[in-house]
Amino acid sequence: MITFGPVPSRRLGQSLGINNIPGDKICTYACIYCQVGATRHYTLERASYYSPEQILAAVEEHLSKLQAVPDYLTFVPNGEPTLDIHLKESIRLLMQSGIPIAVITNASLLGDAAVRDALSLADWVSVKVDANDETVWKKINRPHPKLTFEGYKEGLLTFASSYKGILATETLMVDGVNDGAELLQHNASLIATINPSRAYLSIPTRPPAMRSVKKPDEEAINRAYQIYTDAGLHCEMLLGFEGSDTGFTGDAREDILNMSAVHPIREETMGEILRKNRADSSLPDQLVREKEIREVIYQDKKFWIRNFTRAEGIGLA
Incomplete structure (x- = not known):
């Protein structure tokens, strides 16, 4: 299960996902809003998961089944992609496809020169900047205890100063946590120093790790946009459903x-997957019965997520 999609991305068009961190979620953070759910393996140690050759073979096989070439090959696993010690070589091998390569990272390991070196090969990198305040950073991202706020910021600024590709930042706002005006002004100041091509503001649109997570109200969202724009940032909002136009393999x-x-x-996307693959509409229910996936309701919408059955990790509430 190395590749998936392509899925419609609000940032990247049609994105073929690469899950380079196998199994249950392995991450340096346990973000309260994470759509993947609880962090089950909490680590800072980079390790070997799939070999670069395995990733290349999986991508090539997936591409051979598609009717159209995706806009990006995107490393967006169920965990932190830079924990993969072979990330640089995997990117290098995938470059031969001619398809732009993106990496979505929480930026926690950018203090490591090897991580920065790996990401330097990508065409597009998104870094997470949810808070420019240590207390709020710990509350919303729940970083590994050995991570420091100053170390996170230093790595972020060092990478931004040398990266030659398209750099984006993303701030996900949670009601009552990081959506206050003063906090957003501090955050905008940090992001302005990074000088990204785009500074994305987003809200929870899928089931979060903690049930207590709520999206900000319209007033807070509009205020955040104005604060980011006033700071000179090219700000874009990521507030809605991306659409159901997914790729399929048969x-x-x-x-x-x-x-x-x-x-x-999401329900609409599931319908498209079944239609395009000419599959029986009972398949989701069958997978639920087999405990492969589970059904959840979030903001009155039906979703299906993978049902990992190992011991519960950090992040469930």
């Missing part, structure tokens, strides 16, 4: 399992 079961491992599947 194997609905595998498409559902692969996508739901890293990307909760």
Whole structure:
């Protein structure tokens, strides 16, 4: 289950996802809003997961089944992609496809020169900047205890100063946590120093790790946009459903399992997967009975997410 999609991305068009961190969620953070759910393996140690050759083979096989070439090959696993010690070589091998390569990272390991070196090969990198305040950073991102706020910021600024590709930042706002005016002004100041091509503001649109997480109201969202714009940032809002126009491989079961491992599947999208793969409409219910996926309701919408059955990790509430 290395590849999934392509899925419609609010930032990248049609994005073929690469899940380079296998199994249950392995991450340096346990963000309260994470759509993948609880962090089950909490670590700072980079390790070997899939070999670069395995990732290349999986991407090539997936591409061979698609009717159209995706806009990006995107490392967006159920965890932190830079924990993969082979990330640089995997990117290098995938460059031969001619398709732009993106990495979505929480930026926690940018203090490591090897991580910065790996990301330097990507065409597009998104870094997470949810708070420019240590207390709020710990509350919303719940970083590994050995991570320091100053170390996180230093790595962020060092990478931004040398990266030659398209750099984006993303701030996900949670009601009552990081959506206050003063906090957003501090955050905008930090992001302005990074000088990204785009500074994205987003809100929870899929089931979060903690049930207590709520999206900000319209007033807070509008205020945040004005604060970012006034700071000179090219700000864009990511507030809605991306659409259901997903890619397909002809194997609905595998498409559902692969996508739901890293990307909760909304009801409209599930319908498209089944239609495009000419699969029976009872397949989601069958996978629920087999305990491969589970159904959840979030903001009155139905989603299916991968049902990992190991011991519960950090982040459930």
